Amino acid sequence: MELKEMIYHRKSFRSYDSNQTEINTLRKIEDFIKNAKRLYPQEKLSWEIIGPEKIKCILPWRAPHNIAIYAERNTKALVNLGFVFQQVDLYMQSIGLGTCWLGMGKIANTAGEEFTDHSGMKCVMMIAFGSSEEAYRSDIAQFNRKSLAEISDTEDTRLECARLAPSAVNSQPWYFIHDGKVIHTYCMDRFFRKQVLGDMNKMDVGISLAHIYLENEESFNYFTAEDAPEQKGYLYIGSFEI
Numbered sequence: 001m002e003l004k005e006m007i008y009h010r011k012s013f014r015s016y017d018s019n020q021t022e023i024n025t026l027r028k029i030e031d032f033i034k035n036a037k038r039l040y041p042q043e044k045l046s047w048e049i050i051g052p053e054k055i056k057c058i059l060p061w062r063a064p065h066n067i068a069i070y071a072e073r074n075t076k077a078l079v080n081l082g083f084v085f086q087q088v089d090l091y092m093q094s095i096g097l098g099t100c101w102l103g104m105g106k107i108a109n110t111a112g113e114e115f116t117d118h119s120g121m122k123c124v125m126m127i128a129f130g131s132s133e134e135a136y137r138s139d140i141a142q143f144n145r146k147s148l149a150e151i152s153d154t155e156d157t158r159l160e161c162a163r164l165a166p167s168a169v170n171s172q173p174w175y176f177i178h179d180g181k182v183i184h185t186y187c188m189d190r191f192f193r194k195q196v197l198g199d200m201n202k203m204d205v206g207i208s209l210a211h212i213y214l215e216n217e218e219s220f221n222y223f224t225a226e227d228a229p230e231q232k233g234y235l236y237i238g239s240f241e242i
């Protein structure tokens with residue numbers, strides 16, 4: 001299945017079998033990560049694939065593999081992380097694997113210390129993956145999401161792909177405002193005082209932008225608008241034309 005079709009069938013997997021993913025497939029995933037489109041190419045991003053034995057985590061389930069993702073904690077870096085790794089997430093599901101973004105209950109090594117990469121950048125997210133007996137979604141009715149009217153100033157069906165995006169605790173923090181051909185993108189700031197959830201909400205907005213990019217690969221043009229209107233209770237993230 002193409003990545004843009006996977007948007008309508010993907011889900012979070014929370015049970016895995018113990019089969020190890022083949023080395024060849026792991027290499028393909030690493031290649032895909034290297035080549036995935038960046039929203040902010042200047043933002044640093046690094047990752048590694050690690051086994052469950054390296055992670056201390058309160059969740060009751062484990063996957064055979066995890067991508068540990070390292071980034072700085074500024075808005076652009078976090079939006080970029082969501083944008084890049086949602087392409088990866090859809091890619092892994094498109095080749096038959098189960099995946100789940102993993103931001104809670106996390107993210108320490110077995111000594112209880114935060115993971116850092118070789119340059120000292122912290123692990124701010126993981127994605128669990130592996131083979132699973134569970135099925136993908138067969139119907140959009142199986143998504144539990146806000147309506148188009150709740151996430152946008154006009155009910156623009158081109159934003160259906162963004163509406164269906166996954167988000168931390170299904171918080172769906174994205175909001176879109178139309179201005180002629182331009183669509184401005186915002187992030188709800190409800191959780192910003194709680195650093196971890198606030199950070200994840202910025203990744204969530206990057207995730208929803210990845211869905212818009214994949215649905216409009218040829219025409220997607222993303223930029224920072226100087227004249228984006230303020231929206232109370234929201235942080236302006238960026239603008240695009242499709």
Ligand SMILES: Cc1cc2nc3c(=O)[nH]c(=O)nc-3n(C[C@H](O)[C@H](O)[C@H](O)COP(=O)(O)O)c2cc1C
Pocket residue numbers: 010011012014100101102103104105165166167168169170200203204207
């Ligand atoms: C940034 C982010 C962090 C998440 N963290 C967790 C987590 O720690 N544990 C978990 O079980 N699910 C986690 N999820 C999965 C969400 O709960 C899930 O995407 C959301 O409830 C929507 O369900 P769906 O992915 O099946 O469509 C996370 C999702 C995102 C995008």
